Amino acid sequence: QKEVEQDPGPLSVPEGAIVSLNCTYSNSAFQYFMWYRQYSRKGPELLMYTYSSGNKEDGRFTAQVDKSSKYISLFIRDSQPSDSATYLCAPLGDSNYQLIWGAGTKLIIKP
Amino acid sequence: SAVISQKPSRDICQRGTSLTIQCQVDSQVTMMFWYRQQPGQSLTLIATANQGSEATYESGFVIDKFPISRPNLTFSTLTVSNMSPEDSSIYLCSAENGAVGTEAFFGQGTRLTVV
Numbered sequence: 001q002k003e004v005e006q007d008p009g010p011l012s013v014p015e016g017a018i019v020s021l022n023c024t025y026s027n028s029a030f031q032y033f034m035w036y037r038q039y040s041r042k043g044p045e046l047l048m049y050t051y052s053s054g055n056k057e058d059g060r061f062t063a064q065v066d067k068s069s070k071y072i073s074l075f076i077r078d079s080q081p082s083d084s085a086t087y088l089c090a091p092l093g094d095s096n097y098q099l100i101w102g103a104g105t106k107l108i109i110k111p
Numbered sequence: 112s113a114v115i116s117q118k119p120s121r122d123i124c125q126r127g128t129s130l131t132i133q134c135q136v137d138s139q140v141t142m143m144f145w146y147r148q149q150p151g152q153s154l155t156l157i158a159t160a161n162q163g164s165e166a167t168y169e170s171g172f173v174i175d176k177f178p179i180s181r182p183n184l185t186f187s188t189l190t191v192s193n194m195s196p197e198d199s200s201i202y203l204c205s206a207e208n209g210a211v212g213t214e215a216f217f218g219q220g221t222r223l224t225v226v
Contacts, residue, residue, distance in 0.1 A: 036215075041219070041222075042220070043115075043117075043203050043205075043218050043219050043220050044154070044215075044217050045216075045217065046215065088153060088154070098156070098159075099215060101153045101154045101155075102153060103152065103153045104152075104153050106151070
Protein backbone atom coordinates (compact mmCIF):
# COMPACT_ATOMS: atom_id res chain seq x y z
CA GLN A 1 0.00 0.00 0.00
CA LYS A 2 1.34 3.43 -0.94
CA GLU A 3 1.72 5.92 1.89
CA VAL A 4 -0.40 8.47 0.01
CA GLU A 5 -3.12 7.57 -2.48
CA GLN A 6 -4.49 10.13 -4.92
CA ASP A 7 -6.61 9.61 -8.02
CA PRO A 8 -4.58 10.90 -11.01
CA GLY A 9 -7.70 11.90 -12.95
CA PRO A 10 -8.05 13.79 -15.20
CA LEU A 11 -10.96 15.56 -13.53
CA SER A 12 -12.82 17.82 -15.96
CA VAL A 13 -15.44 20.28 -14.70
CA PRO A 14 -17.16 23.38 -16.11
CA GLU A 15 -16.07 26.86 -15.08
CA GLY A 16 -17.73 28.00 -11.87
CA ALA A 17 -18.16 24.52 -10.43
CA ILE A 18 -17.02 23.49 -6.98
CA VAL A 19 -14.09 21.10 -7.22
CA SER A 20 -13.23 18.46 -4.64
CA LEU A 21 -9.78 16.88 -4.73
CA ASN A 22 -8.92 14.11 -2.29
CA CYS A 23 -6.14 11.97 -0.87
CA THR A 24 -5.91 9.20 1.66
CA TYR A 25 -2.82 8.33 3.67
CA SER A 26 -1.71 5.45 5.83
CA ASN A 27 0.66 6.90 8.44
CA SER A 28 -1.22 8.25 11.46
CA ALA A 29 1.93 10.13 12.56
CA PHE A 30 1.59 12.72 9.78
CA GLN A 31 0.77 16.14 11.20
CA TYR A 32 1.35 18.62 8.34
CA PHE A 33 -0.51 18.27 5.08
CA MET A 34 0.52 20.28 2.04
CA TRP A 35 -1.22 20.94 -1.24
CA TYR A 36 0.98 21.84 -4.19
CA ARG A 37 -0.17 23.03 -7.60
CA GLN A 38 1.85 22.25 -10.69
CA TYR A 39 1.21 23.90 -14.02
CA SER A 40 2.37 22.18 -17.17
CA ARG A 41 6.15 22.39 -17.64
CA LYS A 42 6.64 24.10 -14.29
CA GLY A 43 7.80 22.96 -10.88
CA PRO A 44 5.24 22.50 -8.09
CA GLU A 45 4.36 25.50 -5.93
CA LEU A 46 2.84 25.47 -2.47
CA LEU A 47 -0.86 26.31 -2.50
CA MET A 48 -1.64 25.90 1.18
CA TYR A 49 -1.10 23.61 4.13
CA THR A 50 -2.89 22.53 7.28
CA TYR A 51 -1.75 21.24 10.61
CA SER A 52 -3.53 18.28 12.21
CA SER A 53 -7.29 17.93 11.72
CA GLY A 54 -9.56 20.75 10.68
CA ASN A 55 -10.17 23.25 7.92
CA LYS A 56 -8.15 26.10 6.50
CA GLU A 57 -9.50 28.62 4.04
CA ASP A 58 -7.60 30.87 1.65
CA GLY A 59 -9.74 32.75 -0.82
CA ARG A 60 -11.49 30.27 -3.08
CA PHE A 61 -9.50 27.35 -1.65
CA THR A 62 -10.31 25.28 1.44
CA ALA A 63 -8.09 22.50 2.75
CA GLN A 64 -9.59 19.93 5.06
CA VAL A 65 -7.98 17.13 7.05
CA ASP A 66 -9.77 14.33 8.88
CA LYS A 67 -7.10 12.45 10.80
CA SER A 68 -9.57 9.91 12.14
CA SER A 69 -10.19 8.63 8.62
CA LYS A 70 -6.78 9.67 7.24
CA TYR A 71 -8.51 11.71 4.53
CA ILE A 72 -7.30 14.98 3.00
CA SER A 73 -9.41 17.25 0.80
CA LEU A 74 -8.94 20.41 -1.21
CA PHE A 75 -12.03 22.33 -2.31
CA ILE A 76 -11.99 25.01 -4.99
CA ARG A 77 -14.99 27.32 -5.21
CA ASP A 78 -15.98 29.25 -8.35
CA SER A 79 -13.37 27.34 -10.36
CA GLN A 80 -11.61 29.22 -13.14
CA PRO A 81 -9.81 27.99 -16.28
CA SER A 82 -6.60 29.30 -14.67
CA ASP A 83 -7.08 26.66 -11.95
CA SER A 84 -6.36 23.97 -14.56
CA ALA A 85 -3.25 22.24 -13.26
CA THR A 86 -2.12 19.13 -11.41
CA TYR A 87 -2.77 19.22 -7.68
CA LEU A 88 -0.49 17.15 -5.46
CA CYS A 89 -1.14 16.36 -1.84
CA ALA A 90 1.99 15.89 0.25
CA PRO A 91 1.96 15.06 3.94
CA LEU A 92 5.16 15.88 5.78
CA GLY A 93 6.91 12.66 6.76
CA ASP A 94 8.20 11.60 10.14
CA SER A 95 11.54 13.31 9.49
CA ASN A 96 9.65 16.62 9.38
CA TYR A 97 11.31 17.80 6.22
CA GLN A 98 10.67 15.06 3.68
CA LEU A 99 7.43 15.36 1.79
CA ILE A 100 5.51 12.20 0.89
CA TRP A 101 3.94 12.89 -2.49
CA GLY A 102 0.62 11.73 -3.85
CA ALA A 103 0.33 10.90 -7.54
CA GLY A 104 -1.29 14.26 -8.31
CA THR A 105 -4.74 14.88 -9.79
CA LYS A 106 -4.89 16.60 -13.15
CA LEU A 107 -7.72 19.16 -13.07
CA ILE A 108 -9.23 20.68 -16.20
CA ILE A 109 -11.65 23.60 -15.91
CA LYS A 110 -13.63 24.03 -19.11
CA PRO A 111 -14.65 27.61 -20.05
CA SER B 112 10.44 32.90 -0.46
CA ALA B 113 13.21 31.48 -2.61
CA VAL B 114 13.70 31.56 -6.35
CA ILE B 115 15.42 28.57 -7.92
CA SER B 116 17.13 28.67 -11.28
CA GLN B 117 17.67 25.29 -12.84
CA LYS B 118 19.76 24.70 -15.96
CA PRO B 119 19.44 23.33 -18.57
CA SER B 120 15.68 23.47 -18.98
CA ARG B 121 15.80 20.63 -21.46
CA ASP B 122 18.31 18.48 -23.28
CA ILE B 123 18.49 15.58 -25.67
CA CYS B 124 21.44 13.32 -24.97
CA GLN B 125 23.03 10.25 -26.49
CA ARG B 126 22.96 7.04 -24.49
CA GLY B 127 26.16 6.38 -22.59
CA THR B 128 26.88 10.06 -22.01
CA SER B 129 26.43 12.11 -18.82
CA LEU B 130 24.54 15.33 -18.13
CA THR B 131 25.04 17.69 -15.20
CA ILE B 132 22.07 19.74 -14.04
CA GLN B 133 22.67 22.89 -12.05
CA CYS B 134 20.44 24.35 -9.34
CA GLN B 135 21.02 27.88 -8.02
CA VAL B 136 18.95 29.34 -5.16
CA ASP B 137 18.76 33.11 -4.64
CA SER B 138 19.14 32.74 -0.86
CA GLN B 139 20.80 30.37 1.58
CA VAL B 140 18.72 27.29 2.30
CA THR B 141 19.17 24.41 4.71
CA MET B 142 17.86 21.55 2.61
CA MET B 143 18.16 20.84 -1.10
CA PHE B 144 16.62 17.86 -2.82
CA TRP B 145 16.63 16.26 -6.25
CA TYR B 146 13.50 14.61 -7.64
CA ARG B 147 12.59 12.72 -10.77
CA GLN B 148 9.14 13.05 -12.30
CA GLN B 149 7.87 11.03 -15.23
CA PRO B 150 5.32 12.94 -17.37
CA GLY B 151 1.93 12.70 -15.71
CA GLN B 152 3.39 11.04 -12.64
CA SER B 153 4.21 12.16 -9.13
CA LEU B 154 7.61 13.10 -7.76
CA THR B 155 10.17 10.50 -6.75
CA LEU B 156 12.89 11.66 -4.40
CA ILE B 157 16.36 10.77 -5.67
CA ALA B 158 18.46 12.19 -2.86
CA THR B 159 18.98 14.91 -0.30
CA ALA B 160 21.96 17.12 -1.16
CA ASN B 161 23.96 17.78 2.00
CA GLN B 162 26.23 20.80 2.18
CA GLY B 163 29.81 19.75 2.69
CA SER B 164 29.14 16.02 2.81
CA GLU B 165 27.91 13.15 0.69
CA ALA B 166 24.30 13.18 -0.47
CA THR B 167 21.73 10.88 1.13
CA TYR B 168 20.21 8.62 -1.51
CA GLU B 169 16.79 7.00 -1.51
CA SER B 170 16.26 3.34 -2.16
CA GLY B 171 16.88 2.52 -5.81
CA PHE B 172 19.26 5.42 -6.45
CA VAL B 173 23.05 5.21 -6.14
CA ILE B 174 25.87 7.70 -6.13
CA ASP B 175 27.65 6.17 -9.11
CA LYS B 176 24.62 6.78 -11.30
CA PHE B 177 23.50 10.11 -9.79
CA PRO B 178 26.48 11.90 -8.27
CA ILE B 179 25.45 15.06 -6.45
CA SER B 180 27.47 18.02 -5.30
CA ARG B 181 26.53 20.77 -2.88
CA PRO B 182 29.51 23.05 -2.32
CA ASN B 183 27.57 25.76 -0.46
CA LEU B 184 24.13 26.72 0.85
CA THR B 185 22.85 28.10 -2.46
CA PHE B 186 24.06 25.69 -5.15
CA SER B 187 23.83 22.03 -6.07
CA THR B 188 24.39 19.84 -9.11
CA LEU B 189 22.99 16.48 -10.13
CA THR B 190 24.76 14.39 -12.75
CA VAL B 191 22.94 11.65 -14.61
CA SER B 192 25.72 9.27 -15.61
CA ASN B 193 26.01 6.70 -18.38
CA MET B 194 22.52 7.54 -19.54
CA SER B 195 20.04 5.12 -21.07
CA PRO B 196 16.57 5.80 -22.50
CA GLU B 197 15.10 4.77 -19.12
CA ASP B 198 16.64 7.91 -17.64
CA SER B 199 14.41 10.08 -19.83
CA SER B 200 12.39 12.09 -17.33
CA ILE B 201 11.95 15.48 -15.73
CA TYR B 202 14.48 16.23 -13.00
CA LEU B 203 13.51 18.79 -10.37
CA CYS B 204 15.59 20.61 -7.80
CA SER B 205 13.89 21.64 -4.56
CA ALA B 206 14.96 23.71 -1.57
CA GLU B 207 13.57 24.44 1.86
CA ASN B 208 14.76 25.71 5.20
CA GLY B 209 14.12 22.60 7.19
CA ALA B 210 11.74 24.01 9.78
CA VAL B 211 8.60 21.95 10.22
CA GLY B 212 5.82 23.11 7.96
CA THR B 213 7.93 25.42 5.80
CA GLU B 214 7.46 25.64 2.08
CA ALA B 215 9.48 23.63 -0.40
CA PHE B 216 10.43 25.66 -3.49
CA PHE B 217 11.07 24.09 -6.86
CA GLY B 218 13.00 24.89 -9.97
CA GLN B 219 11.25 24.67 -13.32
CA GLY B 220 12.75 21.27 -13.99
CA THR B 221 15.05 19.78 -16.60
CA ARG B 222 13.34 17.76 -19.29
CA LEU B 223 15.81 15.08 -20.30
CA THR B 224 15.43 12.83 -23.34
CA VAL B 225 17.97 10.08 -23.92
CA VAL B 226 18.17 8.68 -27.44
